[in-house]
Amino acid sequence: MLKLERVDAYYGPIPVLRQLSLRVRPGEIVGLLGRNGMGKTTTLKSVLQLTTVRRGRVHFGGRDITGWPAQRVPGLGIGYLPQGRRVFPQMSVRENLLIAPATRGRSPDELRLVLARFPQLEGRLQQRAGTLSGGEQQMVALARVLLLRPRLALLDEPTEGLMPGLVTQVEQVIRELKTAGAGVLLAEQRVATILALCDRIYLIEKGRIVGESLAGQLSENKLRRHLGLGGS
Numbered sequence: 001m002l003k004l005e006r007v008d009a010y011y012g013p014i015p016v017l018r019q020l021s022l023r024v025r026p027g028e029i030v031g032l033l034g035r036n037g038m039g040k041t042t043t044l045k046s047v048l049q050l051t052t053v054r055r056g057r058v059h060f061g062g063r064d065i066t067g068w069p070a071q072r073v074p075g076l077g078i079g080y081l082p083q084g085r086r087v088f089p090q091m092s093v094r095e096n097l098l099i100a101p102a103t104r105g106r107s108p109d110e111l112r113l114v115l116a117r118f119p120q121l122e123g124r125l126q127q128r129a130g131t132l133s134g135g136e137q138q139m140v141a142l143a144r145v146l147l148l149r150p151r152l153a154l155l156d157e158p159t160e161g162l163m164p165g166l167v168t169q170v171e172q173v174i175r176e177l178k179t180a181g182a183g184v185l186l187a188e189q190r191v192a193t194i195l196a197l198c199d200r201i202y203l204i205e206k207g208r209i210v211g212e213s214l215a216g217q218l219s220e221n222k223l224r225r226h227l228g229l230g231g232s
């Protein structure tokens with residue numbers, strides 16, 4: 001469903017991704033693992049056409065979307081959880097959930113169904129999102145992705161900075177996306193989350209894919225070494 005073929009991606013004149021190829025199939029959770037600054041966020045942004053893809057192609061759902069205007073891409077059924085809890089702080093939780101054109105028409109029942117996964121948001125739909133805790137804001141951002149019913153979800157370090165109980169909750173939501181048949185591309189630095197969730201893993205370093213494997217075939221030590229965390 002998603003296929004990047006030898007993508008070179010730039011921010012203006014600055015090259016970041018080199019010859020980057022990867023695939024995500026429906027119902028598959030694919031991890032993109034790498035240290036800070038290695039190009040994980042840039043890879044997700046390149047799917048969304050928020051970088052300049054100078055060479056290579058980006059295919060989604062059988063279409064070549066390379067060079068498409070970025071505002072057309074989410075309409076294909078691509079949900080995006082940006083890094084670092086992006087909510088609109090002045091807007092209410094409800095407005096945050098229903099702001100995307102694709103979610104505006106969602107029924108109250110569907111909203112209730114999605115919110116059932118996030119007990120901490122109960123009774124807070126009218127609250128300004130900026131007054132929620134960081135973890136609660138991340139739940140709003142994640143609920144927004146679920147509400148889109150995406151065919152593909154691009155999740156950028158969704159568990160970053162969350163306490164263990166919330167990490168488990170986020171992992172559960174990601175499994176639900178898979179069960180619903182969505183493809184998931186998960187940028188991560190947390191080895192435990194990668195091992196718990198992913199079907200396949202790509203290792204990224206300095207804008208290049210330096211390894212690809214089925215999840216069961218990579219040891220925890222190898223993943224830790226890739227992240228510069230040591231490991232025996």
Ligand SMILES: Nc1ncnc2c1ncn2[C@@H]1O[C@H](COP(=O)(O)OP(=O)(O)OP(=O)(O)O)[C@@H](O)[C@H]1O
Binds near residue numbers: 011036037039043
């Ligand atoms: N808007 C930008 N303009 C220029 N260079 C950028 C821009 N955003 C990121 N970069 C550079 O691109 C490289 C990859 O950054 P990217 O944000 O994709 O890394 P990352 O793997 O997501 O890191 P992190 O784990 O810290 O989020 C870095 O060298 C970074 O400095």
Ligand SMILES: [Mg+2]
Binds near residue numbers: 040041042083156
């Ligand atoms: Mg990043």
